[in-house]
Amino acid sequence: MYIDKTLREYLNDLAAKKPAPGGGSAAALSASIGAGLMSMVANYTVGNPKYRDSDEKIAPLLAKIEKLRDELEDLIDKDVEAYNKLSKGMKVRGKNPAGHDELYKESVKAPFEICKLSFECLKMCPDLARYGNPNLITDTAIAAILLEGAFFSAKFNAFINLKNVKDMKFIEMVAGTLSPLENEAPKLKEDILEMCEDVISK
Numbered sequence: 001m002y003i004d005k006t007l008r009e010y011l012n013d014l015a016a017k018k019p020a021p022g023g024g025s026a027a028a029l030s031a032s033i034g035a036g037l038m039s040m041v042a043n044y045t046v047g048n049p050k051y052r053d054s055d056e057k058i059a060p061l062l063a064k065i066e067k068l069r070d071e072l073e074d075l076i077d078k079d080v081e082a083y084n085k086l087s088k089g090m091k092v093r094g095k096n097p098a099g100h101d102e103l104y105k106e107s108v109k110a111p112f113e114i115c116k117l118s119f120e121c122l123k124m125c126p127d128l129a130r131y132g133n134p135n136l137i138t139d140t141a142i143a144a145i146l147l148e149g150a151f152f153s154a155k156f157n158a159f160i161n162l163k164n165v166k167d168m169k170f171i172e173m174v175a176g177t178l179s180p181l182e183n184e185a186p187k188l189k190e191d192i193l194e195m196c197e198d199v200i201s202k
Helices: 008-014 023-043 051-088 097-131 136-161 169-201
Strands: none
Touching: 008 023, 008 097, 008 136, 023 051, 023 097, 023 136, 051 097, 097 136
16 A cells, blocks of 8 residues: 555656556545645644634634545555556456446546545635635645646546446536536635735735
């Protein structure tokens, strides 16, 4: 499991001539880093006497962010596992075509989850920008940038596999969920960055 290995080992394998880890796993890592930055902002706010008025807003956020961060970290490896399973399954192409559909659906699920979790984190960034420790405002901005990037990175990985899925209900569910988020994420990120710029300029 990469989550228990060194960062250098992960990055070396990412750069190597290996099928996995790839873009989906990298998207999960990027989102995990974004969530980690959000947690850092919250941790430097909660319990700080200077920002006591923010505790009520930020403390509940911290618990939610940490839960999402744990889920995103799990997806770093889940995406690798799904790709490896798909790769092995394709070697027996023709023997079990019905099983292939399930393999492709499984390979969609990890990046689909990364998209949803990245967006959930992104939605919490405005409150961090409003109520978080202003000395870490750039970390909130960087988190938003990483989370939007992770969302779109994972979206591409979801859709490259979705095109091979035959289950129309599954296709409609994934596309129907991600389509509105795809429109909203860039606007949300830009709003967050504007808020951060306003804090920096004060």
